[in-house]
Amino acid sequence: MTATLRIILVLASAWAFYYVLRNIRDQKLQINDSLFWFFFAVLLLLLALFPQITFFFANVLQIESPVNLLFLFMFAILIYRSFRQSIRISQLDNKIKELTQNLTIYEKKNNDTKDETEQ
């Protein structure tokens, strides 16, 4: 963990805070969905301020270079997040499908009763 890397982590954290808050301010992001990114930003900050955390876990897992642990850790978090988002997208997909089907059947019913009253 070089000083440069730590500075980059702090800057990334600050930028993440700014970027997430700006998108909430612009009414583009729901507060519920922002929580993960705030925790992510806090995590970056903690790792930058306390490199001992990275050293400790690198030692426990017998990873030679602590920075590799950092990469591994970030990968793990982001892959998990990515999977959660797959689930979310599947659910949204399904909801849109159900909505479309409901609306289609509703319109059909509506048109059928209209035809009946016209006859």
Next chain:
Amino acid sequence: MERNVLIIIPAYNEEGNIERVVSNLVQNYPQFDYVVVNDGSKDTTADICKRNGYNLLDQPINLGLAGAVQTGMKYAYENGYKAAIQFDGDGQHRPEFISTMYEKIQEGYDIVIGSRFVTEKKPNTLRMFGSNLIQGIIRLTAHVNIQDPTSGMRMYNRKVIKVLAEQINMGPEPDTVTHLIRSGAKVTEIQVKMDERIAGESYLNLSRSAKYMTTMFTSILLIGFFRKKTILQEETA
């Protein structure tokens, strides 16, 4: 058309409660309009409402409490109501307090909270500890003392109905109330009694409560400082 108060009843899997709750309103409080918002229930909630001819908004899919309440707010706004109250479909809220709450709206308050703890003391439970924490951070950020911030029984005037109906991040939770106060909304509480739910299951469990508290803290203590002030506008007829 002269319409005053709309009672919005969000209902998710409330087949054991909904008939009792709504028939009480229909029989004893005909001066108020109501609408049940069925939030894609998997049980017979919608069937019960249709069979009894209740005024029903039947959502084909589940949107969650915030989505269901917002549906009710859109309906209230479209139909010209002066006030709308969120009223739980599980029978915890009692209709005898609605008229007192509406009087406060007529006095010029934007939000009236049906509060369990204006004159009554808050019990020392874990849940009420959470309530105290939220009360504390609202006092810190909005400089208003709300004794029962987590009460779901809240009445809003037309200015607020418009905002709740149209904007994002306006779920019916304490962070929204806090944000609205900081945007200039006037809030008051009146003492109410609440009943225990009779049938069905409470939505809150430990992990949901922890998530709820985290969301409220982040939203009120961090995000609240960066949100744009909401503009509460009187309609120009």
